[in-house]
Amino acid sequence: MEAAQPQPWYNTRPAPVFMIAFYCLIVLIQAGLWVAGTGFDQARQGDISFVAFLNICVVALLIFVGGVMLLARRKSSSLCFILALACGVTFSLSQVGSGSILHLLTLPMFKEYALIFGIWVYSLQLRTGNYFARPAIAW
Template identity: 55%
Template sequence: MEHYLSKPWYDSRPVPVFMTVFYCLIVLFQTGFWVFTEGYIQARLGDISIFSLLIYCVVSGLMGLGGLLLWSKKKSCSWCFVLALVTGLAIIFSHLRGESAAHLLSMPMFKEYALVFGIWVYSLQLRTTNYFSGSRAAD
């Protein structure tokens, strides 16, 4: 009888997956809150460009989508994380035309993109385990 019962979600997913998804959703909610409280007003007044505001939304949206895909055991989550990383780094390099590499490493956004890189590497590492084998649809 117990053989036919499904496993609870906390038995089928490792703790780092739960923490990764939690982090991705926190970033999504934090960015959404910032956009609706300050970001839109700053873009409207010209303090930041509307393009930068949209790119920040795209990066956080890709992170949130990647987290949800990781939670649902889809292999395409790695693509969302790498697209978020590339888009975020493109923002940094477009704003730092004449700055040094030391200035780049001291920016507060750098640690966020370092975490995204770590999440992407972790999602690639999960491909070597049987984590994604339980998914019904192959990506």
């Protein structure tokens, strides 16, 4: 009789999904604080290019939307993560003039991109499982 009772929404998701959603929220908060604190002023004064400023905003927003979509069981969350990864890495590689790959790998942004890549791989693994097959539970 207990098996027929609906489970709360938080019992139907694996713990890494919550960790990913929390990480995505933290990335959005960090980017928002940077934009409000120094990023907008730097872009306005010309210290950084406006394209770099927009890239940071778009990547943070895509990561957050991907985390929310993963929590809400939307298959297109993988697309958000891969778009964020592609936008971030492409822009970072175009801005770095150094030819040394060791220099590129030591930058903190590439460590974040490696984490986003891991999240994307995990979301693909969830696609092969039955995570997205279950109906989304209303909050």
